[in-house]
Amino acid sequence: MSDSEHRRDAFQLSRDWLSVQEVVDAVGSASCGAISVFIGTTREDELDGRKVTGLEYEAYEPMAQSEFTKLCADIRERWPTVAHICVHHRLGWVEVGQASVVMAISSPHRHDSQQAIQHCINQLKAKIPVWKKEVYDTQDGSWKENPE
Amino acid sequence: MSDSEHRRDAFQLSRDWLSVQEVVDAVGSASCGAISVFIGTTREDELDGRKVTGLEYEAYEPMAQSEFTKLCADIRERWPTVAHICVHHRLGWVEVGQASVVMAISSPHRHDSQQAIQHCINQLKAKIPVWKKEVYDTQDGSWKENPE
Amino acid sequence: MVPSFGEVSILYFAKSAELTGVKAEEIPAPTPLSSQQLWGLLLQRHPRLSVLQGQVVLAVRQQYIAIDDQPVTLGDGDEVAVVPPLSGG
Amino acid sequence: MVPSFGEVSILYFAKSAELTGVKAEEIPAPTPLSSQQLWGLLLQRHPRLSVLQGQVVLAVRQQYIAIDDQPVTLGDGDEVAVVPPLSGG
Numbered sequence: 001m002s003d004s005e006h007r008r009d010a011f012q013l014s015r016d017w018l019s020v021q022e023v024v025d026a027v028g029s030a031s032c033g034a035i036s037v038f039i040g041t042t043r044e045d046e047l048d049g050r051k052v053t054g055l056e057y058e059a060y061e062p063m064a065q066s067e068f069t070k071l072c073a074d075i076r077e078r079w080p081t082v083a084h085i086c087v088h089h090r091l092g093w094v095e096v097g098q099a100s101v102v103m104a105i106s107s108p109h110r111h112d113s114q115q116a117i118q119h120c121i122n123q124l125k126a127k128i129p130v131w132k133k134e135v136y137d138t139q140d141g142s143w144k145e146n147p148e
Numbered sequence: 149m150s151d152s153e154h155r156r157d158a159f160q161l162s163r164d165w166l167s168v169q170e171v172v173d174a175v176g177s178a179s180c181g182a183i184s185v186f187i188g189t190t191r192e193d194e195l196d197g198r199k200v201t202g203l204e205y206e207a208y209e210p211m212a213q214s215e216f217t218k219l220c221a222d223i224r225e226r227w228p229t230v231a232h233i234c235v236h237h238r239l240g241w242v243e244v245g246q247a248s249v250v251m252a253i254s255s256p257h258r259h260d261s262q263q264a265i266q267h268c269i270n271q272l273k274a275k276i277p278v279w280k281k282e283v284y285d286t287q288d289g290s291w292k293e294n295p296e
Numbered sequence: 297m298v299p300s301f302g303e304v305s306i307l308y309f310a311k312s313a314e315l316t317g318v319k320a321e322e323i324p325a326p327t328p329l330s331s332q333q334l335w336g337l338l339l340q341r342h343p344r345l346s347v348l349q350g351q352v353v354l355a356v357r358q359q360y361i362a363i364d365d366q367p368v369t370l371g372d373g374d375e376v377a378v379v380p381p382l383s384g385g
Numbered sequence: 386m387v388p389s390f391g392e393v394s395i396l397y398f399a400k401s402a403e404l405t406g407v408k409a410e411e412i413p414a415p416t417p418l419s420s421q422q423l424w425g426l427l428l429q430r431h432p433r434l435s436v437l438q439g440q441v442v443l444a445v446r447q448q449y450i451a452i453d454d455q456p457v458t459l460g461d462g463d464e465v466a467v468v469p470p471l472s473g474g
Contacts, residue, residue, distance in 0.1 A: 020172050020185075030192035030245045036265075037168075037185035040385050043256065044178035059384070060309055060377050063358040089384065097178045101385050108191065110269060117184075118262055121385060129355065129377070130384025131310035143311045144383035188474050207473070208398055208466055211447040237473065249474050269474060277444065277466070278473025279399035291400045293470035 007076070010086040011068040013059055018088045018102045027084035027106040034110035036117040040101040042094050050136035054095040055144075060129035064089075067128045075105070075120060079112040085120070089130060100132070155224070158234040159216040161207055166236045166250045175232035175254040182258035184265040188249040190242050198284035202243040203292075208277035212237075215276045223253070223268060227260040233268070237278060248280070301326050302372035306338065312352065312378040316342040327370040331356075334370075335363045338378065345378070353379045390415050391461035395427065401441065401467040404433040416459040420445075423459075424452045427467065434467070442468045 010026050020039065027035055045052040072085050087103040094100050103120055107113040124130075125146040135141040158174050168187065175183055193200040220233050235251040242248050251268055255261035272278075273294040283289040303322045313319050325337060331354055339345050354361050355377040356368055370376070392411050402408050414426060420443055428434050443450050444466040445457055459465070 019169075021167075021169050024168050024187065028189075028245070033189055033191040035187040035189065037187065038258065038262070039172065039183040039185065040258070041176075041181055041183065043181040057384075058309060060307065060355070060379070063355055063377065064384075066358050097176070110186065110188070114186070114262075114266055121258060125382065125385040127382070128384050129309070129379060129382060131380065132383045133310070143314075143380065145381035146383050146385065205473075206398060208396065208444070208468070211444055211466065212473075214447050273471065273474040275471070276473050277398070277468060277471060279469065280472045281399070291403075291469065292472035294472050294474065 007082075008084040008086070009069065009072040010084075011065055012088045013061060013064060013091050014088055015090070015092045018090060018099045020099070020102055023086050023088050023102045023104045026086035027104045029083045029106050032083050032106040032108055032113075034108070034113045035104055035106045036110070036113040037102070037104045038117050038121050039099050040121070041099050042096045044096050045134075047134070047136065047142070050138045050140075052096060052134050053137050054093055054098075054135050055100060056093055056133045056135055056141065057089075057091045057100065058131050059089070059091055063129050068124075071120065071123050071127065074123070075116050078119065079107065079116045081109070081112045082107050082116050085116075087120070087124065089124075089128075155230075156232040156234070157217065157220040158232075159213055160236045161209060161212060161239050162236055163238070163240045166238060166247045168247070168250055171234050171236050171250045171252045174234035175252045177231045177254050180231050180254040180256055180261075182256070182261045183252055183254045184258070184261035185250070185252045186265050186269050187247050188269070189247050190244045192244050193282075195282070195284065195290070198286045198288075200244060200282050201285050202241055202283050203248060203280045204241055204283055204289065205237075205239045205248065205278060205280045207237070207239055207279070211277050216272075219268065219271050219275060222271070223264050226267065227255065227264045229257070229260045230255050230264050233264075235268070235272065237272075237276075302370055302374070304370050305373065305375045307375060307377040309377060310380045310383075312345060312348060312380050315344040315347065325370055328367040329370075330365045331361050331363050331368050332365055334368060334376065348378075348380055351381055355379050391459055391463070393459050394462065394464045396464060396466040398466060399469045399472075401434060401437060401469050404436065405431040414459055417456040418459075419454045420450050420452050420457050421454055423457060423465065437467075437469055440470055444468050 083106045105113045133141040231254040253261045281289040
């Protein structure tokens with residue numbers, strides 16, 4: 001990456017449908033040969049015979065932003081060649097089959113962005129203050145918990 | 149994945165701009181919570197003071213298809229939960245900054261699609277008969293070679 | 297040190313907001329106190345929060361802190377969040 | 386076994402096509418022969434291919450084969466590709 005090109009860290013909480021193309025475009029760089037992307041979607045699922053119709057997300061928004069900033073610093077320390085990082089996360093109601101999170105990381109060579117994207121989704125689940133409630137066709141719901 | 153849902157393996161060699169959204173949509177599945185994507189792009193580069201303006205790709209097309217079929221069987225044997233696999237690869241002239249390959253793999257949980265996508269790009273580079281010539285601003289070019 | 301009282305903003309998220317029925321409230325809190333004592337104050341106000349016992353952490357001025365006997369210094373107007381197990385992604 | 390001759394299609398890709406100046410041609414080839422002997426036939430027709438010596442493999446009926454002394458059975462009309470180092474992706 002040329003010195004003149006700033007590294008971009010972009011985080012967005014959004015109540016709208018997430019555009020993969022927009023997230024990918026946000027990390028594009030002529031000095032990078034690799035972009036790794038992860039998309040988390042709401043799975044069709046059943047719990048005790050109740051069908052999941054969607055997820056309801058909420059966040060502690062300013063802290064989600066500050067934890068994302070810390071996470072980017074951590075990623076850049078581990079993989080110094082990483083160029084740009086972009087994460088879009090849904091809030092509110094997300095129907096089964098839709099993306100709840102889209103993230104992309106660019107780097108000159110592929111191994112760095114591939115390792116960094118795995119770390120990014122693992123750490124997002126562990127550290128960024130976002131919660132989801134699974135909502136069932138019976139109208140009730142239950143708050144989920146990410147594994148440690 | 150329900151028995152009624154067929155697993156899809158899609159491979160396309162294309163002379164046009166690659167759409168990330170199209171590749172992602174091709175692997176979408178209500179039974180999958182994770183889609184991993186890899187995008188290879190043409191880097192801005194210099195060789196001995198000559199500037200790379202783009203890459204010229206060619207393929208042994210029917211064998212590229214048959215090697216992709218073998219690669220998908222290999223991936224499904226290693227990660228049996230993988231749902232769908234889609235790879236689009238450019239042919240012909242690709243300008244600096246554009247994607248030369250876009251691939252996506254879906255799975256119920258993220259670790260499988262993340263590991264599978266890394267194997268997929270590694271094996272594509274090692275096994276699928278595609279070649280690229282780096283073309284310079286001096287009009288000459290040189291055939292590239294993927295590391296072992 | 298003479299304890300002083302300040303008003304702090306408590307934010308409740310996810311299941312903790314369902315249990316308390318409020319998303320935010322101002323409460324007076326002595327300072328310094330331990331995070332365990334702070335959690336105890338919240339339990340007094342909202343006994344139903346006890347179902348989260350052992351599962352929550354707090355975030356004081358957007359920094360996670362475990363619920364233990366470490367002292368917490370709170371200034372007037374500081375923001376404290378009740379953080380049930382995360383489930384983003 | 387009495388060697389027989391068949392016409393096989395040779396395909397040249399990437400640098401090998403630049404060196405030969407052709408992308409495809411039909412050549413008569415005895416069968417069985419080793420992949421090393423087949424490569425020798427191609428070198429006779431196109432001496433410039435020798436710069437790829439040690440770097441190429443062949444693909445016979447879309448299956449990779451190393452250039453060595455293993456016998457290759459070719460049928461009339463079979464497709465053989467000269468495969469320089471791959472650089473897809």
